[in-house]
Amino acid sequence: MKVLKFFLSAIGVLIIIILLAIATMVTTMDKTPYKNMPYYADWKASIERVEPDSTQKPGDLRMGWAKVNITPDVPMSMAGYGNRRGKPFIAVHDSVFIRTMVIDNGSTRVALVTGDLLLIPPTVSEAVKEKLKGKTLGFEQIFFGATHTHNSVGGWGTGISGLFFSGKFDQAIVDRLSEAIIRSIELAQSDLSPSQIRYSEAIDTTDIRNRLVGEKGEVDPEIRSVIVTRADGRRAILSSYAAHSTILQSKNMVLSRDYPGVLVDSLENGHYDFAMYMAGAVGSMGPIEMGANDDEEMKNQAYGVQSAILAADTLTASYDLVPIKSLTLPLPMREPSPRLTMGLVLRPWAFKKAFGDFPIFVKALRIGNILMVGMPCDFSGELVAGLDAYAKTKGLNLIVTSFNGGYIGYITHDKYFNLDLYETKTMSWYGPYNGAYLQEVIKDIIDKLS
Numbered sequence: 001m002k003v004l005k006f007f008l009s010a011i012g013v014l015i016i017i018i019l020l021a022i023a024t025m026v027t028t029m030d031k032t033p034y035k036n037m038p039y040y041a042d043w044k045a046s047i048e049r050v051e052p053d054s055t056q057k058p059g060d061l062r063m064g065w066a067k068v069n070i071t072p073d074v075p076m077s078m079a080g081y082g083n084r085r086g087k088p089f090i091a092v093h094d095s096v097f098i099r100t101m102v103i104d105n106g107s108t109r110v111a112l113v114t115g116d117l118l119l120i121p122p123t124v125s126e127a128v129k130e131k132l133k134g135k136t137l138g139f140e141q142i143f144f145g146a147t148h149t150h151n152s153v154g155g156w157g158t159g160i161s162g163l164f165f166s167g168k169f170d171q172a173i174v175d176r177l178s179e180a181i182i183r184s185i186e187l188a189q190s191d192l193s194p195s196q197i198r199y200s201e202a203i204d205t206t207d208i209r210n211r212l213v214g215e216k217g218e219v220d221p222e223i224r225s226v227i228v229t230r231a232d233g234r235r236a237i238l239s240s241y242a243a244h245s246t247i248l249q250s251k252n253m254v255l256s257r258d259y260p261g262v263l264v265d266s267l268e269n270g271h272y273d274f275a276m277y278m279a280g281a282v283g284s285m286g287p288i289e290m291g292a293n294d295d296e297e298m299k300n301q302a303y304g305v306q307s308a309i310l311a312a313d314t315l316t317a318s319y320d321l322v323p324i325k326s327l328t329l330p331l332p333m334r335e336p337s338p339r340l341t342m343g344l345v346l347r348p349w350a351f352k353k354a355f356g357d358f359p360i361f362v363k364a365l366r367i368g369n370i371l372m373v374g375m376p377c378d379f380s381g382e383l384v385a386g387l388d389a390y391a392k393t394k395g396l397n398l399i400v401t402s403f404n405g406g407y408i409g410y411i412t413h414d415k416y417f418n419l420d421l422y423e424t425k426t427m428s429w430y431g432p433y434n435g436a437y438l439q440e441v442i443k444d445i446i447d448k449l450s
Contacts, residue, residue: 013092025350029337033222034433039332046329047444058323058368058394059106064191064229064288065236065274068184070116070153070177071095071255077167079118079157081250086167089151094261096152098177099239099276101228102183103135103367104192108324109137109187110365112238112372114145114278115177116257118166118403121156122358125405127178137185140328143277143365143374146403147260148245153177158356194231196320199370201225202312207304208243210382212416212423220381222388223308226370229318236269236274240399242381243287245279247298253390257412259287262302271310278401283380283410284423295315322368325449328404331362331376331410331441333347334431342420351429362441363404366449373395373442374404378427380412383435394450400442411438 034040040125075088096116113120115253129139144322151238155173157166202223210217245258257264260277268440269332288304336352337345346354364376371391379402391398416424417432 001304008268009151016075025347026340027337027347029339029345029431030334031232031432034334034437037334039334040437042332043441044446046332050327050329050448052448061197061320061322062104062192063072063101063195063197063230063236064188064193065099065101066184066187066191067097068180068187069095069097072153074284076173077154077170078255079152079154079166080217082164083212083250084253086154086163086165087253089211090253091255091256093151093256096149096257097256098180098184100181100188101236101276102185102188102192103260103324104421105322105324108326108406109141110141110324110326111137111188112145112276112365113184114147114276115181116149116261117146117152118148118150119146119407120144120348120405121177122180122406123156123172123174124156124177124355125357126358127174128181131178131182134314137189137443138180141326142185143363143372144317144405145240145374145401147257147277148279148282149256149258149260150246150250151248151254151256152257153255155258159245159376160354162356174445189435193234194320195368196229196317197370198227199225200227200309200312200314200316201397202308203240203310204305207288209286209288209358210284211244211414212284212421217283217284218382218385220433221386223305223312224280224397225309226367228398234273236276237309238276238278239263239309240278240280240401241387242282242284242285242384243301247287247289247301248294249285251422256419259298259301259305260377262298263305263349265308266302270354279385279403280401281379281381281400283378283412285381295421304346313317319368325366327445327449329362331406332358333360333434336429337411337431339425342425358406360406360408361404362445364445364449366396367396368418369397371446371449372399374401376404377407377408378402378410378423379438380415380435382413383439387446389438390443391446391450394446396446396450397429398446411435
């Protein structure tokens with residue numbers, strides 16, 4: 001009997017200890033309206049300090065480009081789908097690259113960098129920042145993007161989450177990727193030539209769907225492109241579209257750029273000398289998987305997007321004398337609180353332990369009448385239409401991209417916040433009202449740079 005009492009007492013103590021441990025890690029969500037939060041005031045103060053774009057002088061445009069192969073020599077962890085747990089790829093379907101375009105107008109030089117990666121990992125962007133110290137082109141002048149392929153190099157993620165989405169962390173991989181970015185910038189800078197630049201916009205409603213709520217929601221059907229023609233006759237294009245790069249399924253364990261790779265290769269096959277792709281506002285946006293297998297689906301998706309791009313590639317106004325302004329600003333946010341259930345969330349310290357703690361920022365780049373805004377998230381395509389229209393009232397063509405070198409999860413329309421779905425629960429990490437908040441952030445940037 002004494003032994004039984006002792007055992008029951010020990011079990012009770014253990015239960016109390018477990019409950020106390022859970023209490024230190026779990027809480028309820030803060031739902032204070034964002035305009036009443038300190039981070040909102042911090043953002044307003046930060047954007048107010050930015051000098052207006054009228055201070056920037058237009059100058060003769062020169063542009064150059066380059067790509068660096070980042071395909072591993074041996075199988076390694078692949079990043080993308082959580083159910084893979086970072087397993088290595090078994091074959092190379094097509095090589096993966098870092099692609100860079102450098103733009104210079106005599107007084108300002110910037111670089112557009114995109115990787116055939118799930119995203120530009122915070123570990124890598126931090127390493128690039130360190131490697132750029134003391135160089136003429138700094139981190140603030142780099143605009144990052146990614147193709148968002150779910151079948152590329154992993155090993156760059158930290159914390160518990162890294163084991164699921166990118167495999168075990170490997171510093172050598174971070175070093176290799178950051179060095180490839182630096183090398184691509186250096187090669188592009190050595191290739192500068194007098195150039196003209198223009199904006200092109202295509203509509204493709206047949207290759208995109210709302211994967212969050214289906215026909216109840218909206219899509220962002222625009223393919224937005226920057227087209228360059230150099231004095232030496234060479235042409236380049238950077239295109240951005242919102243359909244997720246998830247044609248290749250999680251069971252397909254091959255290294256690949258997914259449909260953006262097929263698109264870029266096809267554009268370079270007789271249409272352009274160089275092509276780049278940046279994932280747009282991919283949150284809630286999926287591709288149309290039409291075909292008998294993954295390869296056929298990738299080709300069909302890429303063909304549809306390319307057809308729209310080429311149909312819109314008309315001789316719109318080109319410019320060789322343009323102002324350039326780049327912007328990298330801290331993005332204040334609510335403390336992270338990822339959901340465990342629809343009512344309970346992890347405390348911020350537990351989140352940072354599991355996911356890592358990296359700077360959060362927004363990037364913007366104006367080149368003439370083109371304004372690119374890079375967000376640190378899967379930014380929802382449902383949030384773009386109003387921003388696009390607003391930018392046009394200011395004389396700007398807006399390109400919103402995701403994966404700018406930081407990452408805060410998914411940002412969806414606030415009306416979906418209480419849906420128990422992957423994007424709105426599992427990958428929504430920073431509490432409510434962020435759809436409205438980040439739309440306001442982008443509007444503030446449009447106002448400041450117009």
